[in-house]
Amino acid sequence: MNGNYYAIDIWGLIAALVMVAIAAGISETMRMGVGRTLLWSACRALLQLCAMGFIMEYVIRSNNPWLVLLLVAFMLIAAVQITLSRAKGVPKGLAGPVFLSLVVTMLIMISLVTELIIRPQPWYAPQLVVPLTGMLLGNTVSALAVGLSRFFESMKERRDEVDTLLALGATTWEAARPSIVSSIRLGLLPTTASLASAGIVAVPGMMAGQIIAGGNPIDAAKYQFMILATIAALTLLADSIIMLMVYKRCFTALDQYQPVNG
Template sequence: MTGNAYPIDVWGLLAALLMVALAAGVSGLMRLGIGRSLLWSACRALLQLCAMGLVMGFVIHAGDPWLVVALLAVMLVAGVQITLSRAKGVPRGLAGPVLLSLAVTLLLMLTVVTGLIVRPTPWYAPQLVVPLAGMLLGNTVSALAVGLSRFFESMQERRDEIGTLLALGASPWEAAKPSVVSSIRLGLTPTTASLASAGIVTIPGMMAGQVIAGGDPLGAAKYQFVILAAIAALTLLADGLIMLCVYRTCFDAEGRLRPARTTARTAAKATA
């Protein structure tokens, strides 16, 4: 123990891996078919987190704003890749809109949090900006993947309805709007649930981590609320922006609904 903090040694990490290994064993006994992927994911997470910890330590001690920018850029590119790999039934060629949505909304939220709420010195303080960006991106990536999957699934399910709306004089936006709304709502559901249960049902990760590390519980609660508020705003803005970017790919230049088989080629051309 150092001060009021409780550091984790190598044996603690091995014990944590053992818990996952036991869960993987139970999966094998029940023939769920997820034991190997569960164990592999846990090992991968440990390596990735330790690597990020080392990188963050270097960036924090260096205090160079350009290193902070470079690390954020790498995180954004990784966020795009993860978003597209998680989304199901999504056409190719959406890397550009996803990157634009993540970059614009992340920079906006970071500016608000660092410039108006926390006001660190210096303004690019790595120990604040990098973890904050990671938490915001982690939640937004999941929401975008869910939202994109739901949007294209809904557009496919509503093909006849959309065709009727267009025939009656509706614009492409008016025809696609129900799918846009349902996808944004679905993407926001986990965030809304987290806001509603925070402090009563759950003690969120950032607050729990600060308290375990010896921080003031009330101060940790304030930080956690700022993070949850920023995540909610970022998720809504990012989902809305990506929907505005991609809904047009479902229609041709004359506002007619494209055949499903051409959507992937159209999306690739639209973002080229």
């Protein structure tokens, strides 16, 4: 134990990797086809986390607003790439809409949190802005990827229904709306589940970390609620914006349905 936290030695790290390897082995045995992906993702996560740890330490110590903004910009660009790599069956050329939706929603949410809720000094406080950006982006990326995949899949499943609605005089928005709603709902499921289970089934990491470090339990709970509430609002807003920007890709200039090739 070192101060208020327990350090993980090399053997503990190896044990964690072995657990992932066992899970990957089970996957290969059952022919799920995700074993190699799981192993690669685990190794990649370890390297990325270590690198981000050093980067965050440097940015926090330097307390330079330009470094904070540069790191946030890099995280946004990486979030776009990860979103598109996770989304299945989506058309090419969505990097711009995804980036725009993330930038708009992140600017709104970060501004609200820093100016109205926490009000840190200085406003760019790296120990707050950088981790908060990471937590918000991490959840939003998953929601966007699921939402995009579900939308285009739903439009293909509803092709006959969409053609019928258009033939009866419905607008492209009216024809696409059921798919938009179902994709947003699906993207919000993990967030609503987290809100419902927080404090009863799940003890969120940020709250637990503050309490372990000796922080006030009520303050820790307020911080965690702020994070969960912001994630919920951000997820809904980002999903809604991206759907408004991409649903027209399923229609021609003459408002006829056209299948989208992923």
